[in-house]
Amino acid sequence: MTAGGVLYRARAYDTPDDPFADDTARPGFRYEDDLGLLVSREGVITTRGPFASVAAAHPQATVIDLRAGILLPGLVDTHVHFPQVRVIGALGMPLLEWLERCALPEEQHLASPDYAATIASELVGGLIAAGTTTSLVFGSHFAPAVDALFTEAARFGLRVTSGLVVSDQMLPEPLLTTPDRAHSEAVDLASRWHGRGRARYAVTPRFSLSASDAVLAACASVMTDVEGAFFTSHVNENLTEVATVHGQFPDRSDYVDTYDHHGLIGPRSVLAHNVHPLDSELAVLAARGAAVAHCPSSNAALGSGLFRLRRHVEAGVPVALGCDVGAGTGFSLFKEGLQAYFAQRLLGDQGFPLAPGHLLHLSTSAGASALGLADVVGDLSVGKEFDAICLRPPAGTALDIGLRHAGSPEEALGKVFALAGDADVADVWVAGEQIASGGFLRPVGAGPAVRPSRDARRTRSTPG
Numbered sequence: 001m002t003a004g005g006v007l008y009r010a011r012a013y014d015t016p017d018d019p020f021a022d023d024t025a026r027p028g029f030r031y032e033d034d035l036g037l038l039v040s041r042e043g044v045i046t047t048r049g050p051f052a053s054v055a056a057a058h059p060q061a062t063v064i065d066l067r068a069g070i071l072l073p074g075l076v077d078t079h080v081h082f083p084q085v086r087v088i089g090a091l092g093m094p095l096l097e098w099l100e101r102c103a104l105p106e107e108q109h110l111a112s113p114d115y116a117a118t119i120a121s122e123l124v125g126g127l128i129a130a131g132t133t134t135s136l137v138f139g140s141h142f143a144p145a146v147d148a149l150f151t152e153a154a155r156f157g158l159r160v161t162s163g164l165v166v167s168d169q170m171l172p173e174p175l176l177t178t179p180d181r182a183h184s185e186a187v188d189l190a191s192r193w194h195g196r197g198r199a200r201y202a203v204t205p206r207f208s209l210s211a212s213d214a215v216l217a218a219c220a221s222v223m224t225d226v227e228g229a230f231f232t233s234h235v236n237e238n239l240t241e242v243a244t245v246h247g248q249f250p251d252r253s254d255y256v257d258t259y260d261h262h263g264l265i266g267p268r269s270v271l272a273h274n275v276h277p278l279d280s281e282l283a284v285l286a287a288r289g290a291a292v293a294h295c296p297s298s299n300a301a302l303g304s305g306l307f308r309l310r311r312h313v314e315a316g317v318p319v320a321l322g323c324d325v326g327a328g329t330g331f332s333l334f335k336e337g338l339q340a341y342f343a344q345r346l347l348g349d350q351g352f353p354l355a356p357g358h359l360l361h362l363s364t365s366a367g368a369s370a371l372g373l374a375d376v377v378g379d380l381s382v383g384k385e386f387d388a389i390c391l392r393p394p395a396g397t398a399l400d401i402g403l404r405h406a407g408s409p410e411e412a413l414g415k416v417f418a419l420a421g422d423a424d425v426a427d428v429w430v431a432g433e434q435i436a437s438g439g440f441l442r443p444v445g446a447g448p449a450v451r452p453s454r455d456a457r458r459t460r461s462t463p464g
């Protein structure tokens with residue numbers, strides 16, 4: 001970067017204000033068709049405004065013109081499974097059968113550190129290709145595999161919160177641990193990774209179905225021992241699972257209470273799914289400030305059910321998106337946004353009427369808030385780190401045609417969620433470092449900044 005910093009010129013969308021806070025406010029997003037974003041050497045956005053005025057005030061800045069595409073904040077995925085990259089696409093089974101036949105056999109292979117390192121590389125590559133720069137990753141049952149994940153994420157500077165998955169019942173024997181080991185291995189991993197670079201530790205019992213009270217208590221003591229640790233698990237995904245958990249924990253009032261009893265539910269907690277919540281559970285989640293990771297393509301693929309977004313919003317429970325690979329059908333949060341929209345449509349009067357601004361919020365700033373990073377990333381405001389993606393659909397694709405002929409910025413954003421996929425994510429930056437461009441990945445510190453290709457500088461008419 002030059003002494004004057006880098007000045008990105010772009011048509012850009014973001015959601016600095018929560019569109020769910022006022023569901024009558026349209027469009028619910030911020031759009032500029034010739035924005036200037038000055039990014040410092042440290043990767044922080046220092047000036048934002050109309051390009052002409054920012055350029056006039058900072059004549060030394062290197063200008064990178066991205067107007068051939070669309071600039072968005074880096075996407076934030078709040079639920080994705082590290083060991084399940086290779087089981088995506090096994091359709092036709094409900095949750096518990098899918099776990100037994102597909103996910104759990106593959107997860108046992110991560111006992112091999114070499115295999116785990118390969119999968120870590122595939123996962124991180126998949127996230128970057130999808131434009132995901134921040135994620136809460138459900139780790140592995142094997143501590144060396146979790147080391148491999150953090151190592152690979154650090155190579156690209158990705159913001160990853162993850163941890164050791166622990167269970168002491170109901171799973172194949174190689175995936176089981178003991179309460180003592182669950183505690184000691186987690187504390188060891190956290191001492192190596194929590195707060196190092198952009199890594200943070202997440203205490204991760206797989207779900208109450210596979211955890212005794214003793215293991216959940218061990219998780220609680222890790223939360224105490226590791227300051228600022230996150231908590232993540234599954235809840236209320238599938239009706240058979242929910243009924244089994246209720247039977248297994250007769251002294252708890254409901255599924256959420258199996259975690260809350262141990263003090264595991266708080267503002268740094270993210271629970272995946274919650275497709276079948278009780279009102280009492282929503283009230284506890286809201287009171288604790290815990291967030292829910294909504295994973296609509298997984299919910300549909302496993303037939304888990306339609307997510308009650310309106311009840312979450314009305315109860316005041318924050319919701320963000322997760323791809324839930326490998327039950328989810330890919331890493332793209334554009335697809336998850338579209339599937340979230342579909343699910344609400346299918347709920348009819350019970351559904352929440354999602355507009356494009358809601359989908360962008362769910363895919364970016366909502367996730368940043370759920371992960372305690374709202375002051376750092378999630379939108380393109382001054383003071384935020386420059387985590388961003390540029391979409392440049394290949395010429396002649398439906399998205400390319402749609403964007404060139406969109407009648408308004410909102411229409412264009414709707415087309416992004418209807419049509420965008422990994423192939424449209426041309427550039428990815430984390431804290432001002434470009435880590436992907438035109439299909440090539442680039443570890444941080446690997447050389448001079450990658451300039452956009454000539455294609456990136458090609459201008460194109462803006463929507464609206």
Ligand SMILES: [Zn+2]
Pocket residue numbers: 079081138234272324
């Ligand atoms: Zn999951």
